[in-house]
Amino acid sequence: MDRDGPTMESPKLSFQEVTMVFETDHGPVTALRDVSLDILSGEFVCIVGASGGGKSTLLHIAAGLRQQTSGTVMVDGHLVRGPGPDRAVIFQDDAVFPWMRVAQNVEYGLKAQGVPAADRQSRVEQMIELVGLQGWGPSYPKQLSGGMRKRVDIARAFANRPEVVLMDEPFGGLDAVTKESLQVETLRIWEREHKTILFVTHDLEEAVFLADRIVMLHRGEPPHIYDNDLPRPRTAELRTSSELQKRRGELSKLLAGQEIESGAHYGA
């Protein structure tokens, strides 16, 4: 009723009956069908599912980079109409601008929005320190490793003080060690900055390690939601714990079930 009222209960990011149909050479393909999902302020939500299951599509719709066929997406009760600085995106591919120094990259969003230089500088320093890149500010991205560039990307996204951070398989292209340390960093930054995060991954362990809730999407099926009550704070040691592995197993089973269900659907 009072959906627009800024109560504690109102979701930060809300999908309402979002449907996405792609026109292909083999006819229309439904990637998302009537997906409704509310993400609360400060929540860390992961989306998992097989490739082609609509995970990234949902995230791109939230980012305003892609137009849904029908349904609405709202941030703080405001309709999403296109990309904007309230929703930062961290992509899987390296999106750090190679022609800008590290500090200029981190500063980019602030500058684009006309934040005064003095404020920008302190924020940039703070963010570079937060991602552990002290001293790299004047370097060009080509001097950095893939993992370090991803840190620049994270700093750039959070520097902007977005309402929501959308992460699209951000660590998919990195080696296991770098990936694990960036997961720990992501949790630390999330806790420090009190942000809402929507994180797409196909790595179930990553999802269990990071998320409060895990959304399972499968090609046009209604999403299943798994409440992940793995205790916080989550440290690197937790990764091998039976508690995490147990949940990972449950999730894996649920996903397999979802796939069979949808298979039956197609058969019918």
Added chain:
Amino acid sequence: MEASSVPTISGEEGQQATKPGGTLPPWLQGMSRRVVPLVVVLIIWVIVTEVIGVNPLFLPGPTLMWSTFLDMLPQLPGAIRYSMTMILSGFALGTGAGVLLGLAMAYSWVVRFGAESITDFLRPVPIFALIPLFILWFGIGMMPQIALIAFGCFVIVVVNTSEAIRNVKPLYMQAAYTLGAKRRYAYRTVIVPAIIPEVIGAVRVAAAASFGLDVAAEFLGAQQGLGHLMINNQLYLRTEGILIPIIIFSLLALMLDTVLRRSGDYLTRWSERTASEH
């Protein structure tokens, strides 16, 4: 400076595997890589002309070249000044207009749409076929020649710039927009810097082409210039008088390219691969 980047042991092994034909022996790396083949050619030239003694009409030897060079010396400064004035003004006009149109194409799809259809039409036109037309339009003298050089440079730069714009990764634009950039800001901070390496490449190609265009233009009725000097010497069957302007043209083109490459390296110092390595 670049020559000092001699690979380390591990680098050398890497090169061996990646470069077709293997890697150069260490004594040939650095500066001697450029000099040694040149010296070999010069020695062959001396042997063929001075020792074996081929007909100087086909290949004059160093003694004859030197004496002819001394004979031509009084004419050279004027000829060089004339040719370089044409080359540099044609190159500057054509490249400047090409880069400006390229940038406008990057900014507005209306300009891009219009300019692409026009350049697609102009690209296959054999540029030297335009000489008679340019003479009709601009009369004789420097004007049609500068116009020819400018036009050639313009087409090269516009075609390559529009190609470069198409090559900008959409991901960079998406990142800019999600960080709150507006169209104009994203244009200035993403498209323009992203296309610079390719635009510089095109400008270097245009610079090299402007020398060729100038020679062709001068062959068709200049009264001064290095090209005119070559035609004159051809009439008197003086091969060495043709070779000397060629060498001067090459040195001038090399100088211009070096200047462009150095400034290009500065502008693309962020790039993974800087042009001067090769």
